[in-house]
Amino acid sequence: MPRDDTLAGVDSRIADTDRLRTHFLESGESGRTADRGQPGRADDGRETVVFLHGNVSSSRFFEDVLVDLPDRHRAIAPDLRGYGDSETKPVDATNGLGDFEGDLHAFVEALDLERPFVLVGWSNGGGIAMRYAIDHPEAVAALVLVNPLSPYGFGGTKDVHGTPCFDDYAGSGGGTANWEFVSGLEHRVRDGATEASPRKILRTYYVDPTHDFDEDREESYLTGMLDTATGDENYPGSTTESDNWPGTAPGETGVNNAISPKYCTLEEIIDIDSDRKPPITWIRGDSDQIVSNASLFDVATLGRMGHLPDWPGEDVFPPQPMVDQTRAILETYADRGGEYEEIVFGNTGHAPHVEVPGEFRERLAEVLE
16 A cells, blocks of 8 residues: 655555556656556656665655655655565575566556656665666666665675685675564564664664764654565575585575675676666765675674684685775776766765765756756
């Protein structure tokens, strides 16, 4: 069912596709001409912007952006498979981000988005956005990547070329999740009593810890996190034992396995034909602790800090250089006929659109103009 608690100027709708019953938020006059709960059309000449949220989150994290975006744009933020108010279906990790990309394509077709649109992807959503641009470059007018997943996935690689630390990609996948955090999601724990509670993770890692939330918005973001389907087929996914450190390798189902470098390969973005490469704007926070060269969600970082025993050392299993990997791919993208700009926000963590909405909106406006 559509939500009834959206901010003024934002509508909650449902789109039935041949793959997934998808809930999405929408703003802009084009969207408001439709009956509430039903998708409008994008054939009135307005530019469409599609926002893709990250892991353990939902369209709620973009709701404020949708409110502030001028009505001359049609802004759309879907809830991905297993998140928010969309339908929950298993994630086939062996297809990388293919399930999410296929859902997005079906969603775009259901809404009749015939013209190229601007695609904004945050964190895992950035990975999905890259996958979509690889498969449908003609549909993407511009790509905005906000603290995106590395083109080589998350965890288990040791250099800018995405070389795996071990052949079985140990140290990535569902088994690397914090199980206290997963339990908090499963039981919809709203207090912040423990370090791994969803609220504590939101306040400490999703944003720079110095950031103060508006109380009502914090509750909405927390709900967006708790509306995450958990288990072997969704978040974090199944696990496989490994003889390599830290003793776990990717399984074949679930979100964290889908973003393992064993299955997630996005470097193909450099191979898009030069005349079809969308311009890329890469926005990141300088204090992001989730996607960084020393992510606190990377088991290698935790091993180096002494929080996980028997770490094999820097030569064998260094922290994944996520930011450097993304920059190397984007530089190659530019060398092969594309263009990109890297924008860094100071004192900003993993969610610039939440922490510094004014600056984020200005940068997005530059892309739209």
